[in-house]
Amino acid sequence: MHVAPSVLSSFVTLLVTIGPVETAAIFASLTAGIHRCERQSLASRSTAIAGFVLLLFAIGGNVVLRLLHITLPAFRVAGGVLLFLQALSLTFSGPGLSSISQGERDDAERAGDIAVFPLAFPLIASPGSLSAAVLLMGRTERWIESAGVVAMIIVCLGLTYAAMRAADRLVGRLGTTGADVVRRISGVLLAGLAVQFIFDGLSARLLSSAALGAVTGS
16 A cells, blocks of 8 residues: 655654653553553543644644744744754653653642643643644645644554553563663654754745745846
């Protein structure tokens, strides 16, 4: 079966920025000692909330950019830089998982519902994944490509939900070394995708400037 390069690129970008394995590992540590039914409820609610936010950004993000008079090339460069910083964190941070800060982890371990914070945001719907959703949707030209991005968001959320449901088994089999390997490989892939977004933004800006100069000169 042939898979369009844009769909594959969208899948890899979203999978890396959402990080089902990293999410599952943090979910396992935050929900240790909680009854299985409550853990399932937390997994489903946090995934649904994060999915709503991600789809909202994907569908309405470019409209907001136009209202703020932010050009898509400028946001591509800014988003690419943000994704590159996340890639550096994934690749070079010390052993263990660091999607949320120690302060956020301490807040999450207090009594209360953690489905919204920190599970849905900033763990699943992180600044990186939200930026990626807007960037991926912004480079689509046909409705079928936009539908492909939406489909990949749903697929990645499904994988994240499945990873959280199987968090204990997944973390037990991977261990610290396995999780670090997945994290570092994800960082390298994300770095390449981030640089490509920056190149696309700069190229689009240079082309628009050249076209404007040609019109002005004529």
